[in-house]
Amino acid sequence: MQIWPAIDLRHGKPVRLRQGDYDQQTTFGDDPVEFARQWQQAGAECLHLVDLDAARGDDPTANREAVRRIVEATGLPCQMGGGVRDEETIEALIDVGVARLVVGSRACRDPQWFTSMCDAHPGKLAAGIDARDGLVATQGWLETSDVRAIDLAKRLREATSNIAAIVYTDIARDGMMQGPNFEGLAEMAAATDIPLVASGGVTTYEDVEKLVAMNMPAAIIGRSLYDGVMDLRQVLKIASTPSL
Template identity: 45%
Template sequence: MIVIPAIDLKDGQCVRLRQGEMEDATVFSDDPLATARHWIEQGARRLHLVDLNGAFAGNPVNGEAVTAIAREFPSLPVQIGGGIRDLPTIERYLDAGVTWAIIGTAAVKNPQLVREACREFEGHIIVGLDAKDGLVATEGWAEVSDQKATELAKRFEDCGVSAIVYTDIARDGMMQGVNIAATLEMAHAVQIPIIASGGVSCIGDIEQLLQAGDIYGAITGRAIYEDKLDLAEAQKLCDSWKK
């Protein structure tokens, strides 16, 4: 399992939200490039970038910061989500050096886009599924649908999706631990690699995910910014883990 630092971008700054609330943002840095460099120095093998403004606007807003990171660290895999609703946006990010584009809201409202993107950009598409009580949330988590996240995930089984980032929005930014049961349910529902997101608060949460098995990666944000989780230590645990 890999541990993936999150860099959430709002108005050009690195922030963390609580349960996706834009009004409840904590600013950790006004230099996204320096933040990326810090996590790379701590041993990050991949970065998870989120354009928070873009998620609400429906188109990229912090694209400049994203492309700056991708170009500064060309050997580091980067995944970006937030405001990706069409093929040209994906193409621009990939051309800038981003490795994976994450389709979130559009995957729910326009599943055909995922199929087209996987055909056009094979190996570079991740689906982001955000859920509350197992139901899919969209529009930067502002709306909760009546669709089960696991059922939607199954629709992408044969598309060639590289991974699913599964976020329990009730846990995100709350430092309350990962929803292991829901994440495992998703992992067992599909053959697509699952990246857990939301609630990672300490090394114990990483250990629980390792014990659960079948989870490809874990995204962590607030915990590493508030020094509740040591990124290097967490990745070392993953590397040495034997079931």
Template identity: 60%
Template sequence: MELWPAIDLRHGRCVRLKQGDYDRETVFGEDPAAMARHWVEAGARRLHLVDLDAARGEPSDENRAAILAIVEAAGVPCQLGGGVRDDGSIRSLLNLGLERLIVGSAALKRPDWFANACDANPGKLAAGIDARNGMVATDGWLETSSTPATELARDLRRRTSEISAIIYTDIARDGMMSGPNVEALREMEAATDIPVIASGGVTTIDDVRMLAESGTYAAIIGRALYEGTIDLKEATQIAEPAA
């Protein structure tokens, strides 16, 4: 199982939100590139980045500079979500050296565009499906649609064979240190053959072990790493024993 330590960016700093609430922010570092190096030195083979400002339509030069600094400092594949809504943003972000981009709201609202973008950038785009009570949430989690998350996954697969992954986040668990929503994750995995990356709620080594033993493709870990309830070196040994 792949592990992706998360680095969430707001105003150029490393932060974590609780349940996507911008008013419930904890700052964990002023130097994102140093944070990236820290996780790589601890065993990270890949990193998950989120531009929280761009996710709600407020892109900043501070975050763009931080993203470039992370890519240059890390030396491992980095994927980014937040504000990827058009062909121009895809081109400019991939030009920064990012391995993969995650499209959230636009995948739901403009599925034809997303499918065409996947076809034009094979293996470079993933769908970020964020769910609240099983329904897709959009616009930086500020809105909840009437579309079931599993229905969106199936629809995207019908439209394109070039989608690289689904990053599936249960908003109720994100940043809450309460464990992953395994039932919802299994429903998503059963709904599609697209690789599913679990995000939200991974809190303990036992969570990592459970996901790895059940065949989960990959998991993103955020607050648990920053608060020390998961040691990345130990988690990597469990998730990637042959690495």
């Protein structure tokens, strides 16, 4: 199972939010490159970046320099989400060196546009499906739609074969250190053959073991690494163990 250590960016600094609440922010130092190098030294082979400013509709370029520095400093494939809502942003971030982009809100609101972008940039775009009670949340988790997460996944697969992955996050679990929503992940995995990336609430080594046992292709891990609850080296060791 592939492990994507997360670096959430706000005003160019690495932070974490509780349940996507911008009023519940913890800042982890001033330089996100330090965290990127730390994860790389621990064995990370890829990184997951989130632009929290762009996600809520603020300046979409506020964190772009930080992203460029992370890509150049590590040379690792970086996946990035947050505020990716138009082709100009997609092309700008690909030019910066981001390997894969996660499109959330607009993929929900305008699946036809998203699948056309997947076809224009094969293997470069993943759908970020963030759910609250099984329904898709958009606009930096500030709004909840009436679209079921698994229905959106099915619709996207029917429309294109060029989608890279689905990054599935249960908002109620994100940043809460309570473990992922395994039931929701299993339902999503059963609904589509698009590669699934588990995100939100992966907190313990047992969580990682269970995801491996579920044959989950990849997982994003954030706060538990920052807080020292898990050691990335041990996580990577578990993730590299073949499932039975």
